[in-house]
Amino acid sequence: MKNSNCDTEVIIIGGGLAGLTSAIHLTKMGCKVIVIEKNSYPKHKVCGEYISNEVLPYFDWLQVNIEELKPTHISTLQFSSESGRTIETKLPLGGFGISRYALDYALYLKAISQNCEITEDQVNELIFKDDIFEVYLASGKTLTSKVVLGGFGKRSNLDLKMERPFLKNKSPWLAVKSHYQGEFANDVVGLHNFKGGYCGVSKVENNLLNICYLTNFKSFKKYKNIEEFQETVVSQNPHLKNILENSQSVFEKPLTISQICFEKKENVENHILMMGDTAGLIHPLCGNGMAMAIHSAKLASDQTIKFLSDKISREEMEQNYSSNWNKNFKQRLWYGRILGSTFEHSKLSEVLTNLITYLPFLLPIIIRKTHGKEINMTQN
Numbered sequence: 177m178k179n180s181n182c183d184t185e186v187i188i189i190g191g192g193l194a195g196l197t198s199a200i201h202l203t204k205m206g207c208k209v210i211v212i213e214k215n216s217y218p219k220h221k222v223c224g225e226y227i228s229n230e231v232l233p234y235f236d237w238l239q240v241n242i243e244e245l246k247p248t249h250i251s252t253l254q255f256s257s258e259s260g261r262t263i264e265t266k267l268p269l270g271g272f273g274i275s276r277y278a279l280d281y282a283l284y285l286k287a288i289s290q291n292c293e294i295t296e297d298q299v300n301e302l303i304f305k306d307d308i309f310e311v312y313l314a315s316g317k318t319l320t321s322k323v324v325l326g327g328f329g330k331r332s333n334l335d336l337k338m339e340r341p342f343l344k345n346k347s348p349w350l351a352v353k354s355h356y357q358g359e360f361a362n363d364v365v366g367l368h369n370f371k372g373g374y375c376g377v378s379k380v381e382n383n384l385l386n387i388c389y390l391t392n393f394k395s396f397k398k399y400k401n402i403e404e405f406q407e408t409v410v411s412q413n414p415h416l417k418n419i420l421e422n423s424q425s426v427f428e429k430p431l432t433i434s435q436i437c438f439e440k441k442e443n444v445e446n447h448i449l450m451m452g453d454t455a456g457l458i459h460p461l462c463g464n465g466m467a468m469a470i471h472s473a474k475l476a477s478d479q480t481i482k483f484l485s486d487k488i489s490r491e492e493m494e495q496n497y498s499s500n501w502n503k504n505f506k507q508r509l510w511y512g513r514i515l516g517s518t519f520e521h522s523k524l525s526e527v528l529t530n531l532i533t534y535l536p537f538l539l540p541i542i543i544r545k546t547h548g549k550e551i552n553m554t555q556n
């Protein structure tokens with residue numbers, strides 16, 4: 177690997193799914209890696225926690241054994257309109273249900289076992305100068321590296337610092353998630369619509385039920401609190417009413433996030449290869465964000481290794497990554513964005529969700545357009 181006077185070969189900003197996956201990949205291939213993560217592990221995150229099986233060949237290669245975490249195995253999608261009209265379809269590849277608490281922690285332990293350094297700190301700024309990155313941390317430390325991979329999620333202090341253009345667009349979505357004890361089929365992921373949003377329901381490990389919904393801020397702000405919103409709006413869908421009335425939350429209070437936006441982002445900026453949500457967040461309705469984060473980590477790691485072994489220049493590394501990223505994800509994100517903007521208009525979303533329940537062949541088409549195939553381990 178490249179000889180330099182830097183503290184490390186690769187700094188990864190953000191130790192979520194994309195950051196940790198690339199850390200495991202790069203350390204497996206002998207690279208020196210430091211991950212900077214502002215939070216400690218393990219930690220719950222707002223997420224529907226259904227992962228497409230697309231990632232399994234890659235996890236096998238990384239020797240990440242998902243079965244050890246006792247996930248649920250999900251093969252069916254249940255979809256309902258606001259009024260509760262329902263259709264079901266088989267998911268072509270299927271997926272699994274695992275909490276982010278368990279998954280991110282398992283990846284963290286795996287990365288550490290491969291001598292990856294993981295530092296709890298926040299990156300406040302970075303500069304690229306004379307072919308080297310200088311990374312400034314909140315603790316006052318400065319680290320240097322040949323490569324920086326960006327895995328800092330959907331919205332970070334660094335996006336502001338870098339003045340990333342997507343911040344100029346409106347971010348009208350907020351999300352709420354809790355784990356519950358309650359009855360629900362292990363092999364089903366439910367996508368139930370309500371006025372101004374949709375709610376994902378699926379089982380994760382330990383027989384826990386994940387209920388996670390996304391709604392626009394305009395509908396939410398009319399209500400006093402989450403309970404009132406759930407009782408008045410979410411529960412208008414009879415499936416959600418039934419599920420919520422018969423389940424008990426195991427969280428003291430639900431987790432929430434706001435200012436979620438699905439606007440376009442650049443996948444390479446200031447010489448940083450952006451991965452996962454940092455490169456583009458697909459509408460969660462598609463249930464594909466985690467698979468994309470993991471897959472993009474593979475694409476970024478493949479190019480980083482070629483660059484560090486002097487097989488390609490920095491310019492080629494950036495160009496190859498960008499073109500591979502576009503090949504794999506650009507179309508999925510476009511379809512996701514169309515779905516997202518439809519859901520921003522409550523009348524339009526009502527028409528679309530009803531249409532889907534009356535024309536069931538539409539649902540598998542939407543799934544195909546917003547999901548990928550199994551990650552191909554022979555291409556890099």
Ligand SMILES: Cc1cc2nc3c(=O)[nH]c(=O)nc-3n(C[C@H](O)[C@H](O)[C@H](O)COP(=O)(O)OP(=O)(O)OC[C@H]3O[C@@H](n4cnc5c(N)ncnc54)[C@H](O)[C@@H]3O)c2cc1C
Nearest residue numbers: 190192193194214224225226299329332351452453465466
């Ligand atoms: C409501 C909702 C439901 C969803 N449901 C699903 C689903 O069911 N299935 C699915 O596949 N996808 C789903 N997604 C999408 C999925 O959660 C994301 O695509 C995925 O988490 C992306 O992983 P990531 O590694 O890019 O980001 P993250 O997992 O968010 O990791 C980013 C990390 O960077 C850290 N960080 C940020 N800034 C800094 C900094 N300056 N310094 C140091 N650390 C920093 C953060 O603390 C965080 O740990 C959902 C998303 C939402 C909003």
